Amino acid sequence: MASRVVIVGAGFAGQHAYHELAEAGYEVTLVDRHPYTTFQPLLYQVATGGLNPGDIAFPLRRFVSRSKGRTKFRRATVTGIDTENKRVLTNRGEPIPYDTLVLAQGAGPNFFGIPGAKENARTIYSRAEALAVRDLLFSGLEQMTTQPDRERRFTVLVVGGGATGVEMAGTLAEMKSEAIPVVYPELSQDSFRVVLAEMADTLVAPFDPRLQRYTLHQLRKRGVDIRLGTAVKEVRPDSVDFADGSTMDVDLVIWASGFGAHPEVSEWGMPQGRGGRIEVEPNLQVKGHPDIYAIGDAAIEPGSPLPQLAQPAMQMGSHVGREIVAADKGLPPTPFGYDDKGTMATIGRNAAVAQFPSGRTVTGFPAWALWVGVHLATLLGGRNRLQAMVNTAFRYFAWPQSATNILGDTVVEDVQLDQSAGRPELPQQSE
Template sequence: MGESRVVIIGGGFAGLTAAHELTKAGREVMIIDRHAYTTFQPLLYQVATGALNPGDVTYSLRRWASNDRSHLASFRRATVTGIDFEKKQVIVSRGQPIGYDKLIVSPGVGANFFGIPGAEEYTRRIYTRRQALEVRDIIFSGLELMAAERNPDKRFCAIVVGGGPTGVETAGALAEMKTQGLPVLYPEIGVDNFHVVLVEMTDRLLGPFDRRLQRYTKRALARLGVDVRLNTAVKEVFPDHVDFADGSQLACDIVIWASGVGAHSVVKDWGLPQGRGGRILVEPDQQVVGFEDVYAAGDACLCESEPQPQLAQPAIQQGKLVAHNILAAQDGGAQETFVYHDKGTMATIGRNAAVVQLPNGTKFTGFPAWLMWVLVHIATLLGGRNRISAMLNMGVRYLSWPKSAVGIIGDYVDAPSKLKAPEEDEDVS
């Protein structure tokens, strides 16, 4: 092991940003991840609704390492099972322990079920590539089954839980498929036979956004045919229905869980201090509380004095700061504290409909906001091939809509609503 090697657990926004900064400065870096690729999570819902191929939003971590001209970057595909802080080693599921001089922990997060009975067992998530593909196949399998049976009383119901960006974007994409794609591609199915429900326990969608943008979002979803239910809390989830806290019940074929995030369960085995939501506690300079030479960045960390939103931009900026502080520590410099520079937030609702909120107070909606959303997300994808492929797929889908509503398909099953949810596919190193 080189004496200045930095080991990074997790190849997401924070981990890759830190790795880029460190190798640029001549430091040896190894990324450990249980997957052989990094995933651009903001576009996974597009995979789940058949708009993009999974390869459009994933990028090989081995290719990332091979692209490093300094030859200082390396990758190990493995699951982290523990950390030996005395020996400064990361214990992994395959191969020998990996020694480090500095350690960055950035494993990302998964779903938070808030202790709701049945939620973990019977809902689907779209935090990983595999999960997005499962959602896609269940939805289109259900539509194909309805088209074959031609039963006017049969209804396919998709419930999306959570009124944040992921929930809004998923519900909007499904509703567009319902109102515009179904009449063209599934003439055997009546539009009213595909029910899209968006459930939010608070009184508004897109909580961090301006009230005007929240109202616009609700109206836009309603125009698309989404049954928006605010002030509605999930009490319990069953294989074929959901019970709500107000005593009502709704039969469904799939429940997509987009209600909050939490730490992966395996993180608790690493011996690091954890706070709210299982997030790793850090000091303002991103060092893990009580641990020398160990830093954390991204959604999985929490500075209790200055909590940050669990979004891509804070993760990227934290990754840069961690790299800076590691370099400063090795060169005898001072540590800097994290200050979040808000670059704005955005969410898409459907074709030509989105909301954008910039830090200078500028807010806009409609086609300009949608176009900005598309350009920013394509530009943020890793790799020129992914950007071109995603741009082509989105362009073809836009120009040939609504016939392109099922342009990207997968494998179908005979009884999608009876499938038991798989064991959690934690996207963690």
């Protein structure tokens, strides 16, 4: 019996695999580089001051302590996998032995080799990154109130027209139209500019064309400057070059243009496919490694790739948990089958899109209410669900006064101005 199971990564996929195996009485060690798990779909709300970071984070030691049986948590970064001796190597503590290994480490931003993107753009794939974006927004707006050049605008460029990019751009646009006139009366709405660049000719490409048109209309209605068919060529500290030869001065670039494997995965000796994702068999076993599984954003079956979304990750996690139990009972492998329950994306207050496998589509308030309900229900912990529900309800019913919740720390006490351009010199992204 594969009594010792190690799960690397405590995102949606890792959590669901853990539940299945802990309930079955396995000795499970959950490994993650953070002491908490983050509900990634709501990180853009943290970045724009809509939710507190604690509302969408849950302590992993508490998560593990709720299970009965032989389970434990190790906070560490995986540095390698010793497949010969069946050990997970980490940067903290002794190697972790396993009988079966589940790789659910997720994915990070994919910069597609674009010069300067990694160094000069910001991402919102972690709690720390979301807080950094929030502080940069707050710092930039505060700086604008005392600068001598009243004609200059604070420009935020969101790169990527998928769900994350659309949600971020829509929320920033509402901040511009509702919050700035109240919190920063000395600034005009034109002082804050939101631009969304997408290299394709449509936004939210996986959705029905009707939903794509609705999304485009709602963002433009909110004042977002949308650039379709626009690819980024290079990102500099204070400007972006596009493939068509044009250049745009920017203060903040938020990168929401796809996922890629974490760089360290290439050192683990696993077969990697498109985007660096680990190649798996139909039952989610890693190719060439029958005692290792890969799930969620970290995995790809070359013949039928799945979208890197929460629903596939959750279902893959549960499937692998059951698959490990079945294998110990001598049952044959079962191919994973994804049950598409639908896809949603929010654009702003009372505006969202939802699409179901039947072909039915929903827009506007019903889609927005559905989006809110599903996301609140999926949060870990009763306190987090209650706190997020209270914050969301207050923000909704107290609108537009509640839109004034722009709160962050100034990045530095005195931001130095580049006198030639009149723009704040903000720190570069750290690794």
